[in-house]
Amino acid sequence: MVLRKLALYSLLLALAVFTTFPFLWTLLISLRTRGPIFSIPPDLSLTGFSAANYIGVWSTLPLPRYIANSLYITAVGVTLTLVVCSLAAYPLARMQFPGKNAVFFAIVATLMLPEHIGLIVNFVTMMRLRLVDTYASVYLPSIASIFGIFLLRQAYLSIPQEMEDAARIDGAGELTIWWRILLPLTVPALATLAIFQFVAFWNSFLWPIIILKTPDKYPLAAGLLYLRGLFAHNTRFIAAGTVIATLPIIVVFLFTQRYFMRGITAGAIK
Amino acid sequence: MPLRRRSTLVAYLFLLPALGLLAVFTFYPVIFGTVLSLFEYDIINPPRYVGWLQFQRLLADRYFWIAITNSAKYVLVVPVIQLGSILLAVLVNRQLRGIGAFRAAYYVPVITSWPVVGIMWTWMYDQQGVVNWVLRSLDVIARPVSWLSHPTITLYAVMFVTMWKGLGWYMVIYLAGLQAIPAEYEEAAMIDGASRGRVFWSVTIPLLRPYILLASLISTMAAVKVFEEIYVMTRGGPFFSTYTMFMYIFDEAFQELNMGYAAALAVVLAAVILVFSVINFRVFRRGGLEWY
Numbered sequence: 008m009v010l011r012k013l014a015l016y017s018l019l020l021a022l023a024v025f026t027t028f029p030f031l032w033t034l035l036i037s038l039r040t041r042g043p044i045f046s047i048p049p050d051l052s053l054t055g056f057s058a059a060n061y062i063g064v065w066s067t068l069p070l071p072r073y074i075a076n077s078l079y080i081t082a083v084g085v086t087l088t089l090v091v092c093s094l095a096a097y098p099l100a101r102m103q104f105p106g107k108n109a110v111f112f113a114i115v116a117t118l119m120l121p122e123h124i125g126l127i128v129n130f131v132t133m134m135r136l137r138l139v140d141t142y143a144s145v146y147l148p149s150i151a152s153i154f155g156i157f158l159l160r161q162a163y164l165s166i167p168q169e170m171e172d173a174a175r176i177d178g179a180g181e182l183t184i185w186w187r188i189l190l191p192l193t194v195p196a197l198a199t200l201a202i203f204q205f206v207a208f209w210n211s212f213l214w215p216i217i218i219l220k221t222p223d224k225y226p227l228a229a230g231l232l233y234l235r236g237l238f239a240h241n242t243r244f245i246a247a248g249t250v251i252a253t254l255p256i257i258v259v260f261l262f263t264q265r266y267f268m269r270g271i272t273a274g275a276i277k
Numbered sequence: 278m279p280l281r282r283r284s285t286l287v288a289y290l291f292l293l294p295a296l297g298l299l300a301v302f303t304f305y306p307v308i309f310g311t312v313l314s315l316f317e318y319d320i321i322n323p324p325r326y327v328g329w330l331q332f333q334r335l336l337a338d339r340y341f342w343i344a345i346t347n348s349a350k351y352v353l354v355v356p357v358i359q360l361g362s363i364l365l366a367v368l369v370n371r372q373l374r375g376i377g378a379f380r381a382a383y384y385v386p387v388i389t390s391w392p393v394v395g396i397m398w399t400w401m402y403d404q405q406g407v408v409n410w411v412l413r414s415l416d417v418i419a420r421p422v423s424w425l426s427h428p429t430i431t432l433y434a435v436m437f438v439t440m441w442k443g444l445g446w447y448m449v450i451y452l453a454g455l456q457a458i459p460a461e462y463e464e465a466a467m468i469d470g471a472s473r474g475r476v477f478w479s480v481t482i483p484l485l486r487p488y489i490l491l492a493s494l495i496s497t498m499a500a501v502k503v504f505e506e507i508y509v510m511t512r513g514g515p516f517f518s519t520y521t522m523f524m525y526i527f528d529e530a531f532q533e534l535n536m537g538y539a540a541a542l543a544v545v546l547a548a549v550i551l552v553f554s555v556i557n558f559r560v561f562r563r564g565g566l567e568w569y
Contacts, residue, residue, distance in 0.1 A: 228391070
């Protein structure tokens with residue numbers, strides 16, 4: 008029995024090493040200033056650490072700038088997502104109106120639409136709107152999140168009708184009912200959506216490199232890729248930048264794991 | 278205003294921001310993109326109607342065939358990811374001290390951005406990197422391999438990274454599936470004397486079937502339009518050996534500014550994906566335990 012448990016833990020541990028080793032190795036590279044980076048066998052000793060690469064990458068490369076961009080895009084993007092999806096989910100869950108099924112079907116149908124065509128046409132649209140190379144162009148196409156509308160609709164559906172009726176008898180209007188009574192009850196779902204959108208915005212690079220023409224406006228993930236292109240020889244600096252880019256996401260994840268697991272299963276199995 | 282009409286108005290006011298954004302950035306692109314495939318358009322000059330010319334050009338285009346072949350080949354990653362993540366889900370689907378930490382560790386690659394993954398794995402695949410060290414220590418290879426600059430193996434090396442990053446995501450899906458299966462089914466089979474392997478193949482896998490179908494189709498669609506891992510590691514090289522449809526669309530649209538031709542390529546890719554989506558919706562309408 009003990010032996011079996013030991014075997015099980017060894018297997019679990021081996022798999023954990025497989026999924027996390029690239030991170031640990033990058034961390035090691037970023038913490039040293041001398042010695043060969045690539046060697047067989049690799050230098051996995053835990054000595055000779057220094058913060059020099061972090062100080063270097065922070066003061067000589069525009070990393071703080073990229074972080075500020077990411078923070079701004081993420082904050083505005085997540086906030087707008089929550090507002091837009093909450094507004095849309097409410098009538099879909101709790102109101103009767105002509106055309107409701109058609110609207111719902113149209114929203115479901117977008118799941119089948121190929122988003123790669125969107126990349127081409129949205130670029131043209133942004134040109135026409137004169138929004139190319141603005142922060143708004145980065146977050147605008149993704150704030151009406153289908154996943155978010157579904158998730159919140161589900162949350163609104165689970166609220167008992169009596170709560171709403173009571174407020175209505177007291178003479179509250181639709182907006183008051185939504186804002187004061189129903190919205191507060193969807194906070195767990197809002198948190199799930201906020202975390203998912205946070206990760207999506209923080210990690211996004213494809214659309215930003217298409218729509219932003221000034222590298223100074225890049226969010227962190229796109230900026231890191233750009234710096235890798237420019238400073239490929241300075242592996243240790245790039246490693247430090249990689250750690251800085253990854254750490255916030257991992258910290259957020261470790262504190263909010265429950266929401267992740269709930270979000271994925273709610274999103275995939277509707 | 279009559280009450281009914283008023284409440285309809287209120288409902289649509291609530292929906293307005295979302296529907297407006299979806300109309301501009303989701304519905305309109307599909308329509309305009311399809312129309313655009315019949316035009317030549319370089320952004321600077323006004324679009325010029327060319328009919329089916331782009332599609333005829335495409336059939337004779339060597340790079341189109343290279344790209345679509347590589348995109349099709351990429352689907353090979355699907356069964357590997359699915360089997361791997363099912364086994365992983367079965368492994369972590371138990372009450373065990375510290376199991377939460379292991380699940381978290383398997384999930385970390387999922388939440389990491391592609392640029393970070395690309396940078397890390399480019400180092401892992403270095404001539405003197407960790408992958409070569411491990412494989413040489415295990416005597417799998419005799420001398421170091423240049424994983425990302427070898428025309429016959431680079432595509433598979435990139436697929437391996439796709440698998441590494443995707444396993445945790447599908448693991449969570451299958452974990453939900455496993456937890457939805459009542460324990461009695463597996464227990465009954467055990468009592469009847471079935472071995473663990475037998476229970477897995479004859480009871481667990483069939484009961485997971487709806488989840489497997491859903492995950493495989495999501496995974497297949499993602500494989501056909503693979504882009505990020507290619508872009509951050511090889512940009513389609515060496516010698517176009519990892520050049521995929523999405524990579525080609527990206528180059529045509531944003532490097533060459535051949536918006537019309539890129540749209541035609543996108544329409545072809547969309548047709549392929551749409552077939553998979555329709556299958557997805559049809560198959561997944563049924564599901565769960567009622568399947569049997």
